[in-house]
Amino acid sequence: xxxxxxxxxxxxxxxxxxxxxxxxxxxxxxxxxxxxxxxxxxxxxxxxxxxxxxxxxxxxxxxxxxxxxxxxxxxxxxxxxxxxxxxxxxxxxxxxxxxxxxxxxxxxxxxxx
Amino acid sequence: xxxxxxxxxxxxxxxxxxxxxxxxxxxxxxxxxxxxxxxxxxxxxxxxxxxxxxxxxxxxxxxxxxxxxxxxxxxxxxxxxxxxxxxxxxxxxxxxxxxxxxxxxxxxxxxxx
Numbered sequence: 145x146x147x148x149x150x151x152x153x154x155x156x157x158x159x160x161x162x163x164x165x166x167x168x169x170x171x172x173x174x175x176x177x178x179x180x181x182x183x184x185x186x187x188x189x190x191x192x193x194x195x196x197x198x199x200x201x202x203x204x205x206x207x208x209x210x211x212x213x214x215x216x217x218x219x220x221x222x223x224x225x226x227x228x229x230x231x232x233x234x235x236x237x238x239x240x241x242x243x244x245x246x247x248x249x250x251x252x253x254x255x256x257x
Numbered sequence: 258x259x260x261x262x263x264x265x266x267x268x269x270x271x272x273x274x275x276x277x278x279x280x281x282x283x284x285x286x287x288x289x290x291x292x293x294x295x296x297x298x299x300x301x302x303x304x305x306x307x308x309x310x311x312x313x314x315x316x317x318x319x320x321x322x323x324x325x326x327x328x329x330x331x332x333x334x335x336x337x338x339x340x341x342x343x344x345x346x347x348x349x350x351x352x353x354x355x356x357x358x359x360x361x362x363x364x365x366x367x368x369x370x
Binding site for chain 2: 195
């Protein structure tokens with residue numbers, strides 16, 4: 145079955161530190177991959193997406209993610225986090241050309257001062 | 258472009274009452290999705306429409322829940338005989354085509370007393 149796994153329910157980092165949020169997918173073939181962010185009491189917003197090509201994709205607000213086919217992973221990174229990055233981050237995937245998106249369980253990021 | 262619009266933002270119902278949630282997708286988007294979000298279950302897929310036709314309702318509870326899309330400008334999610342366990346944030350999203358990212362509304366917070 146198609147699935148997306150985010151192994152870390154909560155991550156705490158200090159402001160200015162680097163960040164990696166982990167995501168593993170289980171799909172036949174290479175899926176389309178997404179990272180979304182949800183700030184408190186808001187809907188989800190797209191950070192970045194990967195369809196094909198360069199495995200490192202850049203997103204908004206200094207976020208980037210790297211696709212690895214061998215590892216079935218799509219980890220999110222940021223070089224230096226800000227307190228405003230505190231939010232819930234969702235990794236998601238869809239089959240190539242599909243409409244339906246499967247979401248991971250989310251990782252709650254807390255940036256401490 | 259106002260984004261995906263959901264109304265009401267908050268709804269409080271008594272146990273056994275009916276609740277109808279509205280979603281207006283982004284103009285021109287062909288697919289509309291409904292999700293339910295709770296702290297315990299996380300983000301759960303409910304159903305989606307493509308070009309107004311119901312495509313996949315595999316996440317919908319078999320009783321009391323129904324969704325419709327009578328025209329391209331709005332979709333409704335109806336919950337009959339609401340129960341306290343229906344309390345959640347209901348999110349609507351739309352997308353422009355296969356493989357495209359989903360744009361989310363702010364959600365409707367349903368509280369069943």
